[in-house]
Amino acid sequence: MREPIVIVGAGQASASCAAKLRSLGYDGPLVIIGAEKAAPYQRPPLSKKYVSGELALERLFVRPLSWYEEEKIDLRLETRVAALHPAAHEVELADGSRLKYRDLVLTTGSRPRRLPAAIGGDLAGVFTVRDLADADAIAPTLKAGAKLLVIGGGYIGLEAAAVAAQKGLQVTVIEMADRILQRVAAAPTSDFFRALHQSHGVTIREKTGLAKLVGADGRVTGAELADGSLLPVDVAIVGIGILPNDDLAKEAGIAVDGGILVDGQGRTSDAHVFAAGDCANFLWRGERTRLESVQNAIDQAEHVAAVLLGETKDYDPKPWFWSDQYDIKLQIAGLNRGYDSTVLRPGKRPGTQSIWYFKGGRLVAIDAMNDALAYALGKKALEAGMTADPPVLADPQSDLKTIFG
Incomplete structure (x- = not known):
């Protein structure tokens, strides 16, 4: 055989x-x-x-x-x-x-990267979100009124924060970098999601590191932050990469x-x-x-x-990603690494927008918030190697279909 x-x-x-x-x-x-x-x-x-x-x-x-x-x-x-x-x-x-x-x-x-046991990473009530067992363990703890600490302001952490806030938990997100999503998105995207979470009652604390989690009887009860402040915590979700x-x-x-x-x-x-x-x-x-x-x-x-089975061509991906938070669907096309400028384009409806990333004058990525047309045309343009004039793109009166026609 x-x-x-x-x-x-x-x-x-x-x-x-x-x-x-x-x-x-x-x-x-x-x-x-x-x-x-x-x-x-x-x-x-x-x-x-x-x-x-x-x-x-x-x-x-x-x-x-x-x-x-x-x-x-x-x-x-x-x-x-x-x-x-x-x-x-x-x-x-x-x-x-x-x-x-x-x-x-x-x-x-x-x-997932985990917190060391030395700073409370092994306490009960401290979770990562990577597999089915993680999600099954977290779900019963998301009870209205509970105090949730999300450690890390990336997409996984923010998605978990959104779910918890909608379930009535008191949610705090801490991010040691200058802003949430700093590693993966431009400042306008961070600003959009910061405001979105704050509008749902989530506390966002940037430039804030974790010193350690503290507990009683082996279960997390609080978090000591790098600035010396102490937060009461019932549940912690770690999203640090x-x-x-x-x-x-x-x-x-x-x-x-x-x-x-x-x-x-x-x-x-x-x-x-x-x-x-x-x-x-x-x-x-x-x-x-x-x-x-x-x-x-x-x-x-x-x-x-x-x-x-015999193919000889090299892999040439067309990257795309997405994130769902509250009623916002973020759709991303391309890779923004090394970008040197961005364009913010307001959407046609309130609460919608797109961020266009450029590197050396060439379009390299797009973030679209509840703007399916911008995402679709941006993704098509990226796959075709097209670019656009930033001032024209920034003008909400300009027609995307004409720009990328």
Whole structure:
């Protein structure tokens, strides 16, 4: 019997890779290995509609369980990989057994940065939001009147804050940087979401670090901030970034550097080992890039599947992202890294706007807040390599369809 293609990690990327392999005609043995109990599921809704109770578990799954059976995919859940042995083309499982592979695809994803135990990170009531178990643990604690501290003003933290505020919790967000979203967005986007949260009763404290969480009987009761102030806390959610799961690759001698290093085809330093999704660090437009998004998880995994079956082109992503907070849908296209100027364009309806990012006079990204037309046209322009004259773009009377026609 032929040796299988083995995919390690059971998330969006693994399901996408497997589906693409089958759709392209691969009929050989195919194995997906995942540590969680659940079949591959969508992660973005965890901090939004799932934790709020609006979205049922069944609707999270990328594919129903029956699909894996129909497609003759050996889905091994609650199975941990202990080590990789590239020279032998083997994956070693936690029970000591070994599985031979033809090619190996690492879709191991990422994990949240956690607070050290020394500053209270191990107290009960302190959570991160990354997987189904996290969301299931958080949901019962989101009770009206409870005091929630969100540590980190990135998208995950702000989404959790929005859900909690709508449930009637008293929410405080602390961010040690000068402003929320500083790492990922321009100041006008930060200003928009700061005002949005404040209008829903959320306290935003920027330039404010955490000294430590304090507790009683092993459960969090408060937070001592860097300025010496003390906040009462019933629940804390930590959103201070993520780390790529590249340990297995590193221990196997595969090159890693802020993620698993891959070439344009998703191939690692071992010719028969590939990586895709959050864990993969690839060269794009002259810079090493790791994209933490659904778009990349799907597209890069599908590209690797095509490479496994003979594709030779390099992966050229068209990045897009989104965030839902209250009644605002933020849609992002492109990557704003290295931008040197921005244009704020008011939307046609109150409370809507778009931020356009430029680098050396070239359009590189857009943030659109409840402005689907601006997002659609901006995304189309970015994919076509088009740009625009900033003063014209800033004029709300100008016609986007004409600008990008």
